[in-house]
Amino acid sequence: MITRRTHLLMLGGLMTAPLLLRPTGALAETAHEVEMLDAHPDNRRERMIFHPAVLPIDAGDTVKFVATSRSHNAQSIDGMTPEGAEPFRGRINEEIEVTFDVEGTYGYVCQPHQTMGMIGFILVGDFTGNLDAVREAGGALRGRDTTRRFEEYMAEIDAIAEERGLV
Secondary structure, eight states: OHHHHHHHHHHHHHHHHHHHOOOGGGGSSSSSEEEEEOOOOTTTTTTEEEEESSEOOTTTTEEEEEOOOSOOOOEOOTOOSSSTTOOOOOOOTTEEEEEOOOOOEEEEEEEGGGGOOOOEEEEEEEEGGGHHHHHHTTOOOOSHHHHHHHHHHHHHHHHHHHHHHHH
């Protein structure tokens, strides 16, 4: 005979089973946020930035570009999107969510502030496949701050690749 208690325990087990069977690790999709800011939260002298500027994620993860400060957007940089991936483009003051399914390095920019160095990178999975193309496309970027940040971020990306044994 099934008692009320047994019935409730079985029902509880059925309801929690999907939680236990959720994928974990590389199979689990994760949401990340990148803030579009007028100034770095820890260093107000660093102006017009994405925070974080370099974000490693897994394939299938989603990044939400948050319009924390006004007058910014996030959009792909020509030549800095892996082959087979779709470029993205948000409007000014628009928060957009982008799911990154193709491994590689994605460069993006705030169009109004590109020459002020407002660039960033999403590193998806084994992101090294298109790094040479990203470096080449970086030569077309304009602005002293942009060039400085591009070089800083590429050095950071190289260090992440080395740390992960991808080079």
